[in-house]
Every structure is written in C-alpha cells, then in structure tokens.
Amino acid sequence: MIPGIIIGVIVVILLIMFIGIYNGLIRLRNQVKNAWAQIDVQLKRRYDLIPNLVETAKGYMKHERETLEAVTKARNLAQQVSSEGAGERAKAEGELSSVLSRLLAVVESYPDLKANQNFLALQEELASTENKIGFSRQFYNDSVLRYNNKTHMFPSNIVARMMGFKEGEFFEVTAAAERAAPKVSFT
Amino acid sequence: MLTIGMGALLIVLGYVLGLYFFDSPTAGLVIAILLWAIMSLVAYFQGDSILLQMHGAKKIRPDDHPRLYNVVEEMKIASGLEAMPAVYVIDDPSLNAFAIGRDPRRASVAITSGLLRKLNRDELQGVIAHEISHVKNRDVLLMAMCSILLGTIVLIAWYGSRFLLFGGAGGRRSSSRGGGQGQIIILIVALVFMILAPIMAQLIYFAISRKREYLADASAALYTRYPEGLAAALEKLGSSTIQLKSANRATAPMYIVNPFRKKGLKASDLSSTHPPLSERIRILRAMGGASFGEYDSAYRQVHQGGEGVIPAGAMAAAAVPLTTRKLEGEAAEPDEVQRARETSDAMWKVSNYRTISCDCGTKVRVPPNFREPQIQCPHCGKPHQL
Numbered sequence: 173m174i175p176g177i178i179i180g181v182i183v184v185i186l187l188i189m190f191i192g193i194y195n196g197l198i199r200l201r202n203q204v205k206n207a208w209a210q211i212d213v214q215l216k217r218r219y220d221l222i223p224n225l226v227e228t229a230k231g232y233m234k235h236e237r238e239t240l241e242a243v244t245k246a247r248n249l250a251q252q253v254s255s256e257g258a259g260e261r262a263k264a265e266g267e268l269s270s271v272l273s274r275l276l277a278v279v280e281s282y283p284d285l286k287a288n289q290n291f292l293a294l295q296e297e298l299a300s301t302e303n304k305i306g307f308s309r310q311f312y313n314d315s316v317l318r319y320n321n322k323t324h325m326f327p328s329n330i331v332a333r334m335m336g337f338k339e340g341e342f343f344e345v346t347a348a349a350e351r352a353a354p355k356v357s358f359t
Numbered sequence: 360m361l362t363i364g365m366g367a368l369l370i371v372l373g374y375v376l377g378l379y380f381f382d383s384p385t386a387g388l389v390i391a392i393l394l395w396a397i398m399s400l401v402a403y404f405q406g407d408s409i410l411l412q413m414h415g416a417k418k419i420r421p422d423d424h425p426r427l428y429n430v431v432e433e434m435k436i437a438s439g440l441e442a443m444p445a446v447y448v449i450d451d452p453s454l455n456a457f458a459i460g461r462d463p464r465r466a467s468v469a470i471t472s473g474l475l476r477k478l479n480r481d482e483l484q485g486v487i488a489h490e491i492s493h494v495k496n497r498d499v500l501l502m503a504m505c506s507i508l509l510g511t512i513v514l515i516a517w518y519g520s521r522f523l524l525f526g527g528a529g530g531r532r533s534s535s536r537g538g539g540q541g542q543i544i545i546l547i548v549a550l551v552f553m554i555l556a557p558i559m560a561q562l563i564y565f566a567i568s569r570k571r572e573y574l575a576d577a578s579a580a581l582y583t584r585y586p587e588g589l590a591a592a593l594e595k596l597g598s599s600t601i602q603l604k605s606a607n608r609a610t611a612p613m614y615i616v617n618p619f620r621k622k623g624l625k626a627s628d629l630s631s632t633h634p635p636l637s638e639r640i641r642i643l644r645a646m647g648g649a650s651f652g653e654y655d656s657a658y659r660q661v662h663q664g665g666e667g668v669i670p671a672g673a674m675a676a677a678a679v680p681l682t683t684r685k686l687e688g689e690a691a692e693p694d695e696v697q698r699a700r701e702t703s704d705a706m707w708k709v710s711n712y713r714t715i716s717c718d719c720g721t722k723v724r725v726p727p728n729f730r731e732p733q734i735q736c737p738h739c740g741k742p743h744q745l
Contacts, residue, residue, distance in 0.1 A: 203439070208435065293425060300429035307437040310584065315439070 193331045200319040204340050207312035211343075215254070215265060216306045221249045221301055222272075224292045229275070229311050232285035239275050246271045272298070318341035362501065365508050365560055369395065371554045372512060375549050376519045397513040399504065410459055412598050416447035416469045422698065423447065427475060427483070431468055434488045438495050445467050446680040448475065454596050456615045458490035459499055465496040478592055484578055485589030491617055492578030498571045505564050512560045568632040576639055577654035580646060590643040595601045597636040599656045715743050 226240050232239065250264040276295070320339050323332040326353055330335075369391055377387015421428045422444075431446050442460070444466035454474040460466025470491050478486065493499055581588035594617070640662060645657035707714060711727040719739040733742045 179416055197512075207439070214436075296425050296429065298435065303429075303433050304436055307433050307582075311439050 184226050193328045194335060195327065197332055197335070197337050199339065200315070200322055201237055201340075203314045203317050203335070204312070207308065207315040209303065211259075211308045211312055212254075214308050215250075218268070218298075218301050218305065219251050220249060221294070221297055222247075224299060225291075228288065228294060229279070229285060230293050232282050232288070233278070233290075236275075236278055239278055242271050243268075246325060272302075289344060313342050318340055361563050362505060362568070365505060365512075365563045365567075368510055368556050368560055368563070369512050372515055372519075372552050375545075375552050376515065381616075391515055394414075394514065395508065396510055398507050411447055411467065411469065414449045414451075415470065416449045419446050419448050424475070426480065427470070430480065430483050430487050431491075434484065434491045434582060437488070437492050438578070440466070440491060443465075444491070444515050448472055455549065456486050458493045460494045460501045461497075461503060461615055463494055463497070466491075466499075467512075474596070479597055480709055481583075481585060481588035482595065485585070485592045486615060488582045489575050489577035489589060492575045492582065493571070496571070496574060498575065498576065501571065502568060503623050505567055509557075509560045513557045516557050519549065519553045565632055567636045572633050572639075573642075573654075573658065576643060577651050580643060580649050580654060581651060584649045586643040586646045586649065590640045593636055593640050593643070599641075602735035609678065711723055713745075717743065 222243060226244055230240060231238075244266075246268040250261075250268045253260045253264045276298075278289075279285055280293075322328045323337050323339050364742070370388060373387040373391025374388075375387070377385065377390070416637045417535065419428065427447055427448070432443060434440075435443050440463055442733045445459065445468070447467060447469035449469055449471045452472045452473040453471055454477060456468070456470040456474055458466060468487065470486070474486070495554060532599070578588065583589070621745045640655045641661050642654065645660050649656075683702045707724055713725040713727075715723040717723055717736040717739060718741065719736065721736055721738040723734060723736050723743060725734055727745070731745070733744050736741050
C-alpha cells in the first residue's frame, strides 16, 4: 500500500514539473515569435518616415537629386520585398540603411537644411527609428538566447526534445555595410 | 532570501507577542498577518498617481519632448516591457529620476527637468534603462511589499510595547501557565523581539534595496549594451548636491540616486537605500561585456573577492558574453549652467587656485598661498592631503 502511494506522489510531482517546464518553453518560444514581429513594426515605421524626410530635404538640396532618388528607390524596394524571405529582406533593408546614412552625411553640407526645425525633428525620428530597429533585433536575439538556454540546459532539454522544441535562429547582420554602424552625427 | 527573512521576522514577532498577551500564538500570528494584508490592500489601490502628484510631475506627449519619449520607447523595446510606460517630467533643477508601477503593464517613468537638460542621449538612455529595469524586475512591487512588511512590524512592536506599559493585561490573567518563571521568560523574549524586530527589519529593508539597485544597474548595461552611458550619467549625478524638494523618505529607494545623499555619509553605511555612487560607477566601468555575468564579475573585482550580487536565477539567462557596442552619441545640448561652471573653473585656474574634487561632489578651491599640509572640505569636512 505505502510504496504505491509514494510512487503515486512522485509521479504527480514529476507531472507537475513537466507541465511547468513545458509551459515555460511555450512562453519563451512565443516571446521569440513576438520579438521577430516587433522588428517588422519598426521597419515599417521607417518606410513611413522616409517619404516625409525626402520631401523636406528636396526643397533645400536641389543638387542632390540622385541621392534623394536612390533613397526613395531603396525604400520602395524594401517595402516590396517585405513579404518575401528573410534573406531578401535583410539585403533590401541593409541597402536602405546604407543609402540613408549616405543621405544624412550629405546633409552636413547644407546648413539651411540643418537649421530647419522640421528637418531636425525628422532627423531625431529617423535616428530613433534606427535605434529602435537595432534594439528590437537585440531583444529578438536576447529572446532567442533565453529560449535556446532553456532547450539546451538540463532538465528542460528532456522536455524540449520530447515535445519537439527546436532551437531558435539568431538574427545575424549579413550585409557588410550594415555591420559598420553608420556614423550619424548631428553636431 | 532577505524578503523571506523579513517575513519570518513578522511571523516570529506575531507568534511571540501572541504568546505573551493572549496565551495563544496563533491569535498573534493571525492578527499580524491580517494587519499586513489590510495595509497591503490599501497601498495597492492607492495608486501611483498620488506619488506623481506629490512631485508636481507633468505627463508629456510624444511631441513635447521627442528625444525623451523616443529614448523611453527604445528602452521599452530593448527590455521587452509589455506596454509603453507613461512619461512624466518634474520641473525641478535637481538631478533625479524614478519609476513606479506595480504592474509592468501600467508603469510610469519620471525625470526632473534639471537632469533632462544635463544628460546627452547615451547617458539619458542609461538612466531610463535603469528605471525601466526597476519596473521589469518588479522592484517597485517588491520594495512596496517590503516597506509594508516593515511598517507592519514596526506597528505591531509599537502596540506591543504600549500594551506592556499600560498594565500587561493579558500576561497576568493567565492561570494555565505553570509558575511565574515561565511568564518572565516569555516577557523577556517578547521584549527582546519588540525592540530588535523593527531595527532588524529596517536593516534588511535597506539591504534589499541596495541589492535591487545593483540588479537594475546590471540590467541597464544589458539593455543598452553600453555601460559607459549609465556610468557617465551617474558621474554627472554625483557632482550635483541640489536636493529634490519633494523627496520623501518612504519613497527613497525608487530614485536613481539617494535623494537624501548627505555630505560625506560613507554610504556603504547600512542605513542607505542606495549603494555608493563611486562604487556603482567603478563596477560599470570594469565590465568587459554587457551580460549579467560580466556585471557580477566586475562587482566581485571591485570588492576584491567575496560573493556576487546578481541572483543565480537571473544569471543563467545570459551564459554567453555579449559585446558592448557604442551607440550613436549625440553632443550634449549647450547648457548655460555648464558653460558658467566651465568659465568659473578657468577663472580659478588663472588666479592660481588649485582644485581638488571631494567625494561629496564639492570642488575644493585651494588659494595659492595656502601652506598647510591638508585642507578640509567645507561641505563634508573630509580632510585632503596637499
């Protein structure tokens, strides 16, 4: 009788632990998915910001048509491929980032434009959006790290293997231009 | 761990007093826990708005302070906070900031206008990251619970002592207890706990507060990946001694620096809610990466061995060393006070005065004809060798 009860209790405890670990894994995996979606949100924000930026700059930078056009083209392309695979997207977004930093570097030689309140506000917004894209990627990577730790470490790796949890992929910067942080200074 | 200790203190106090006054430890326990529950409920529903009103904090819209709002949003993303906290600005020349919110979904961050003016973007990011990590780590909830625990312990001890003074009614009436000796022992035990419990609870409270501050610093470094930002901000904070006018003892732990920073109080001093600024800065600057593990080893390095400060559960999450990456710094906006200070510093130098920076933040100006071997700081009295 007694050994039966003890075994029963142990089984119940193990079951509760199992459920707890399983739920924890689900929570972490969902956080990874959510973090990925957040990157999208920030990228879309950038799309919406750019036309405004180009319009404001156009009035002052009459001799920089090619640069401005390059920005618009890159932005449209990025928006187009936003529904495609991760590889395509990363390339397009990287292109857009480098074209933008080129534009902002050119702005340095236009003091009138730099003094424009509107433009300054847009610049702050753009800088912040770039930061937010960076941070959302960072948070995605952090989430993947937490999730991978759980799936690799004992004892949750047992549950993970049993229930088919695969490890997550880190977001890596592939474009060399993007890897070099754009030096954007507003002084 | 410490919180459990505090809770245990409450339970023991209730038990012992119940034993003495009512011959029933359970009654004492029940009363203690009930008191605590009532005070907790009241505090929970009182809300954060009272605290914000007390400081005259004004809620800002995104367009009012775009840089501040953007920084808060960036840190919200980096930390994974569920909802964007409300952002408040307090019109006060002092340098301080705090975060409130028992629930990460309904949090608020407040900063003084003085601090907002003084910091550049990286430093502001560090400060905001520190505050948001208080919300994310549920420090606000924890500290509120602890202060209520502390309050309950103090309350019970006080009432216990009152009853004792006014006749010790319950004790004498007992007839089921054998002999006077048992009574006296219980009385002594009760007295000891009544005196010690509030003191011990206070010390535990301060220790908990300091520990959470270290954790918040580590979290800030993790979110920004740039501990130098927070370190530089803390340096600027340390060099100002203007007191925040509406600071309140009860809410002291929530500020980024101790608003009651008194002159030269060596605040590794057990009665401080915050660890000393210079130490925090040193730890942040000793970090080789941005993970919690890095913060822990930097902490141990600064303290020359001994145990770390990050709870083990938090460390498992970041077993991989993370890189520190410098964000796009922005030049600080020209500040009149700053320029005035720089000018006066130059004037002093021209007149051949020496400048010594004291730990309390004062700049001691030594006249050129001063011949003594040491000089005392006029603010905190600490002697400096010449």
